[in-house]
Amino acid sequence: MPSAERDYLRIADLLRQRIRAGEWQLGERLPSRAKLALEYNVKATKLQKAQELLISEGLLESYAGSGTFLREPPVRRRMYRSLHPELHNPAPFRLDIGEVTEGSGWESQTRSRVRAGERLAARLGIEPGADTVHTTYEFLIGGRPTQLAESWEPMAITGSSRVVFPDLGPYSGQGVVARMAAIGVTVDRVVEHPRPDRATQSQANMLGIPVHDLLTVIERTYYDVNGRAVETADLVIPDSRWEITYELPIGRQQP
Structure with missing residues (x-):
């Protein structure tokens, strides 16, 4: 597996661990991508790709101009x-x-x-x-x-x-x-x-x-x-x- 792919999967896994540990509450806004990218010492594009994976898994939701949030159970x-x-x-x-x-x-x-x-x-x-x-x-x-x-x-x-x-x-x-x-x-x-x-x-x-x-x-x-x-x-x-x-x-x- 290419190292670039390993990087974003590693970051996604670290974010999953923090979510499961209860670091953020349902509906809470996560730190900015720039801040998280700096924390993990990666480019913002890799951090974004990791978050997009968690969005596809239903763990996060992201709104243009508003940020990324821990997804609440959807109400239909x-x-x-x-x-x-x-x-x-x-x-x-x-x-x-x-x-x-x-x-x-x-x-x-x-x-x-x-x-x-x-x-x-x-x-x-x-x-x-x-x-x-x-x-x-x-x-x-x-x-x-x-x-x-x-x-x-x-x-x-x-x-x-x-x-x-x-x-x-x-x-x-x-x-x-x-x-x-x-x-x-x-x-x-x-x-x-x-x-x-x-x-x-x-x-x-x-x-x-x-x-x-x-x-x-x-x-x-x-x-x-x-x-x-x-x-x-x-x-x-x-x-x-x-x-x-x-x-x-x-x-x-x-x-």
């Missing part, structure tokens, strides 16, 4: 997807997670005039190259990202209105249905297409999960009464943290 929450109108507010993330702790909610970033590629254009029913408003979301519980999303809206619909940015203005956080209603557009239905996927390196870094961990990606599109797509989004949901439940109405039978 139930996420409800429902056709009831009251469940669309606020959107795209409804706090249907039981008790809401401090630091729960979402952070978002929006860019306008993002040109639609062919696949996105097909989802929105617009011409490739047409301008969209693109918003990325990180949904937080206890201050840590627990779900991701990206949404796109045609600028031809909202571009000259006061609701052009989903995360700014008087209708910030009100959701697609309320924002569209404010400019005279009635949303009639939503279509969701769930599919399994595996976490990329970027998604794993954001969510604090192992690379290639199982995800559910929901492709969601809102349509108005004329069948026009007004928003489409990809919801990225870690399977280890969320159980997805769909609630569907049944038409009542006449006696």
Whole structure:
């Protein structure tokens, strides 16, 4: 076995021993990689590789910009997807997670005039190259990202209105249905297409999960009464943290 591989495996084993000895409590942040690398007299890249191995084993979790933590036993929450109108507010993330702790909610970033590629254009029913408003979301519980999303809206619909940015203005956080209603557009239905996927390196870094961990990606599109797509989004949901439940109405039978 090459010495470089032995080094990171040795460091991983030393970290395991410290974890088992109770040096850090569940949920506690470990010392920085730079500090641990100095302690073990190795390059930071080797220390990172050792930690990535322990993340894949479920002992640690790492959040981009926040550090590496001793992983707490994952709590698998139930996420409800429902056709009831009251469940669309606020959107795209409804706090249907039981008790809401401090630091729960979402952070978002929006860019306008993002040109639609062919696949996105097909989802929105617009011409490739047409301008969209693109918003990325990180949904937080206890201050840590627990779900991701990206949404796109045609600028031809909202571009000259006061609701052009989903995360700014008087209708910030009100959701697609309320924002569209404010400019005279009635949303009639939503279509969701769930599919399994595996976490990329970027998604794993954001969510604090192992690379290639199982995800559910929901492709969601809102349509108005004329069948026009007004928003489409990809919801990225870690399977280890969320159980997805769909609630569907049944038409009542006449006696």
